[in-house]
Amino acid sequence: DTGVSQDPRHKITKRGQNVTFRCDPISEHNRLYWYRQTLGQGPEFLTYFQNEAQLEKSRLLSDRFSAERPKGSFSTLEIQRTEQGDSAMYLCASSSTSVRLGTGELFFGEGSRLTVL
Amino acid sequence: TQLLEQSPQFLSIQEGENLTVYCNSSSVFSSLQWYRQEPGEGPVLLVTVVTGGEVKKLKRLTFQFGDARKDSSLHITAAQPGDTGLYLCSGRGSNYKLTFGKGTLLTVNP
Numbered sequence: 428d429t430g431v432s433q434d435p436r437h438k439i440t441k442r443g444q445n446v447t448f449r450c451d452p453i454s455e456h457n458r459l460y461w462y463r464q465t466l467g468q469g470p471e472f473l474t475y476f477q478n479e480a481q482l483e484k485s486r487l488l489s490d491r492f493s494a495e496r497p498k499g500s501f502s503t504l505e506i507q508r509t510e511q512g513d514s515a516m517y518l519c520a521s522s523s524t525s526v527r528l529g530t531g532e533l534f535f536g537e538g539s540r541l542t543v544l
Numbered sequence: 545t546q547l548l549e550q551s552p553q554f555l556s557i558q559e560g561e562n563l564t565v566y567c568n569s570s571s572v573f574s575s576l577q578w579y580r581q582e583p584g585e586g587p588v589l590l591v592t593v594v595t596g597g598e599v600k601k602l603k604r605l606t607f608q609f610g611d612a613r614k615d616s617s618l619h620i621t622a623a624q625p626g627d628t629g630l631y632l633c634s635g636r637g638s639n640y641k642l643t644f645g646k647g648t649l650l651t652v653n654p
Binding site for chain 2: 431460462467468470471472475483518520536537540
């Protein structure tokens with residue numbers, strides 16, 4: 428069973444450095460989502476793609492954040508000039524708009540935990 | 545903005561006890577999901593409820609969707625230590641984006 432996979436699982440970086448996370452969704456899923464979760468909070472929506480098109484971006488996503496899904500398969504989330512407030516778990520999820528594949532539930536990866544020193 | 549409030553925020557009980565956690569909103573959702581999340585892991589989907597008044601059972605877990613599709617509850621019977629985790633509810637509005645509550649952190653002590 429190839430679920431949603433994220434890489435790396437953990438990243439420690441110094442303030443000001445750039446980091447990139449990768450997400451490989453479930454292969455038949457055309458929608459891909461990025462969420463951020465801090466301790467004691469539920470996941471907060473950042474952005475989502477349908478195929479290669481980025482359809483919505485949260486106001487939480489500052490100019491330092493950029494997400495891509497160039498071929499409609501895997502996605503990357505890059506954070507430039509990281510700040511300590513960026514420390515969080517970055518979750519990727521995928522879903523399908525095909526009725527044949529279910530009712531659109533999101534399936535999450537295990538997350539990429541970022542620590543900015 | 546559609547907000548989901550979960551209560552209680554924290555719950556610590558003994559093995560064998562029953563419990564209910566709640567998820568409430570002032571907004572109507574086309575569907576509502578319950579997830580369970582363990583530390584350092586991503587949320588895992590437990591159930592989706594779609595119809596107002598719907599009740600779904602998953603072994604010792606019973607999920608109910610309010611008649612007006614604004615609220616939901618999760619009842620666990622005879623809780624076990626393996627039930628420990630963060631229980632998140634999420635609602636789907638008019639698009640495919642999910643809005644999450646802050647979760648209920650459940651600890652079941654042996």
